[in-house]
Amino acid sequence: MSFLMIFKVALRAIWRNKVRSALTALGIIVGIAAVIAVIAIGQGASTQMQNSISGMGHNLVMVFPGSLSSGGARLGAGMSTTLTAEDGERIASEISHYVLAVCPMINSQAQVMYMANNWATSVNGVGPDFTVVRKWDVGEGSFFTDADVKSGRRVVVIGQTVATNLFGSENPLGKTIRVRNMPFKVLGVMAKKGSNAMGQDQDDILIMPYTTVRRVLQNSIFNNVNMLMVSLHSLDDLKAAKAEIESLLRMRHRLGKNKADDFDVRDMTEVVDSVTSISRMMTILLGVVASISLVVGGIGIMNIMLVSVTERTKEIGLRMAIGARPVDILVQFLLESIVLSCVGGLIGVACGVGGALIVGNIQKWPILITESSIAISFTFSALVGIFFGFYPAWRASRLNPIDCLRYE
Amino acid sequence: MLIEIKEMYKTYHVGESTVNALNGVSLQIDYGEFVAIMGHSGSGKSTLLNILGCLDTPSSGSYLLDGKEVAGMNRNELAAIRNEKLGFVFQNFNLLPRTSAIENVELPSFYGKKVSNAERRERAIELLTKVGLGGRLWHTPAQLSGGQQQRVAIARALMNRPSVILADEPTGNLDTKASIEIVEFLRSLNDEGITVVMVTHEDDIAAHAKRTIVVCDGKVVQ
Known part of the structure; x- marks a missing residue:
């Protein structure tokens, strides 16, 4: 049939x-x-x-300051003040075969004002490679430059949420806002990023040179940073890159064989x-x-x-x-x-x-x-x-x- | 000889006891014969017809059909024999329900040798016309009388140009008038040279056959 x-x-x-x-x-x-x-x-x-998760950054490895011991009492993680932006620069230049870019970061909070509007937001003090490391572009205007960082200029790039709250429909570019009552010039507005994996609004932010945060907002005499964000060429090199970063930092911080790390290198692979x-x-x-x-x-x-x-x-x-x-x-x-x-x-x-x-x-x-x-x-x-x-x-x-x- | 059966036995095992349905049957049927097989119920005539129709296999003995030994064949070989050499007509017609007369007649040609659709349809129409149902090609069995259904069944049996038509009580479910029509039609087919073997228990139906074989207790008596 x-x-x-x-x-x-x-x-x-x-x-x-x-x-x-x-x-x-x-x-x-x-x-x-x-x-x-x-x-x-x-x-x-x-x-x-x-x-x-990948939106948090490009092949990201984060270096945090380690804990500090003072007279037998151990203080919590991040208390060490030995991690500096210079460490970051050396990582970028000496491990460039693995590292694409490095961006230091200093966190702060501030009340910002424009005309009659005011808004409390978090401040990220970063370097010019921020856009590369975080994979986050400027929407309008421009990002600050190396020169701005070197001289600690009072310039700022704002997130979308901040722009809406301070300026409404007005164009923020070139305007002057007051951060903790000090005038800052708005260079640009970041592109919209949305909320992160934890549900936090990433657009509610002020971004300025880390040097400016340190000198103007914190009046700090130290030159330490809260974090170094290191962006690798490829995650395949993760282990080797981490090892080189660790040995470079140990050398730079003059840690003897028996001394523990005063920094902490972490990556996103566990989360991913x-x-x-x-x-x-x-x-x-x-x-x-x-x-x-x-x-x-x-x-x-x-x-x-x-x-x-x-x-x-x-x-x-x-x-x-x-x-x-x-x-x-x-x-x-x-x-x-x-x-x-x-x-x-x-x-x-x-x-x-x-x-x-x-x-x-x-x-x-x-x-x-x-x-x-x-x-x-x-x-x-x-x-x-x-x-x-x-x-x-x-x-x-x-x-x-x-x-x-x-x-x- | 078309059919040659020698010393055929068929034994059924029902629980502990054994029943000899066929007890050493020998018979011969030649080309062009019209044979009626008679016998009371339980005589073994149905078993004999089933074996003749290759639906059942004998326990022992030989069965030559058209010169070929059939007794030891497997199910596929038997299916091929049934398809090519045998045409069945049943007491209860066994037409596919809700299927038109013409499709019922075409059915055997779908198994076995390949036939083109046009050729198949042409032959089915020709056969239905021959049995007097040329105007009812697309009627389903439910729309046909008993006599008409049996004529569709006969047309179906003829579809693959069999060597022999095996009819198992073909008039059992029909009234007297239709019965006579059917048996006379079988007779006319026989006159055209087709061999017909018919099981019946009615004498007046058997009278239309050219030869009568009587089976009793698993043996051919006459």
Whole structure:
């Protein structure tokens, strides 16, 4: 019997029991739709988390000041004052084979004013490489230069939130704002960055030369910084780069063999790894749940195919009597269940994609539908049809024609 | 000889006891014969017809069909024999429900040798016209009377140009008028040279056959 003909017979058998076929396919539809939707949402969430982490900086390694011991009492981390911007410059120049750029950072807080408006915000005192290291461009105007840093000029680049709160719809470029009552010239406005992985508004910020923060805002006599942000060419060199940074800093800080580090080198890999593994675990977990529903759908197909075989025992007997071989009967019923599950799979893919898009729209979740997830789940539905359709079809093919013809 | 059966036994095991449905049957049917097999119920005539129709295999003995030994064949070989050489007519017609007459008639040609769609359709129309249903090609079994359904079944049996038509109580479910029509139609087919083997328990139906074989207790009596 030609394949096309068997296909037609299968389609007709399915069409004859429309309601029953639809309900059977529904099991597969739900299963496939669940798999597609869950994977789309899971992968979307995972990419978003990865994006927000990589948004913190370009291949970032952070160097913090270490703890300080004073007369046996150990002070907390970050108390050491030995980490300086010069350390950063030396890292950039001496480890340039690994390091792309270094940006020192001094954190502060300040009340800022423009005309009648005022706003409290955090201040980042940084170097000119800030835009490279944080992967964060200036939206309007320009960033300050090396010269501004060297002479500690009172210039500032503001975040979008600060711009809105101080200037409203006015153009901030070239205006003078007062930071702790001292005049600062606005050079530029940063591009919008949004909230970070922790949900903090990254646009609520004032950025100025670190030298200015130290001299003007802090009146500090030390030249230490709160952090050095080191941007690597590639994360593949992470271990080697960290080791070189550590040895360079130990040498520069003249730490003897028995002395502990007075700094702390950290990177983002642990955060990235844990986020990736959490999201992967979620996807796998939800995928397993969805697959179980697919198996349940498959059992539904098997059930209905067994009923179908029993119902059509006479037809099987007749087909055998007029010359159908066991394999013809096997293929006929197998194809019926495959068609059923594939049609269910197609509708399920459509429902899953649609459902994921709707949920993503309503909940403002990021959705990532990959071709591979569609291809895999559709293939899976076909396999479910073959797997669960085989036993009923095999049973039909083993029937004895005489018994079938006598069956009432 | 078309059919040559020698010393055929068929034993069924029902629990502990064994039933000898065929007890050493030998018979020969030549090309162009019209044979009626008679016998009361339980005589073994149905078993004999099933074996003749390659639906069942004998426990022992030989069955030459068209000169070929059939007794030891496997299921696929038997299916091919049924498809090419045998045409079945059943007591309860066994047409596919909700399927048109013409598609029912075409059914045997989908198995076995490849036939083009046009050729198949042409032959099915020709056969249905021959059995007097040329105007009802697209009627489903539910829209046809018992006699008409049986004629569709006969057309189906003829589809693959079989060597022999095997009819199992073809008039069992029909009224007297339709029964006579059917058996006379079988007779007219036989007149065209087609071999017909028919099982029946009605004497007046068997009377249309050219030869009658009586089976009793698994043996050919006459």
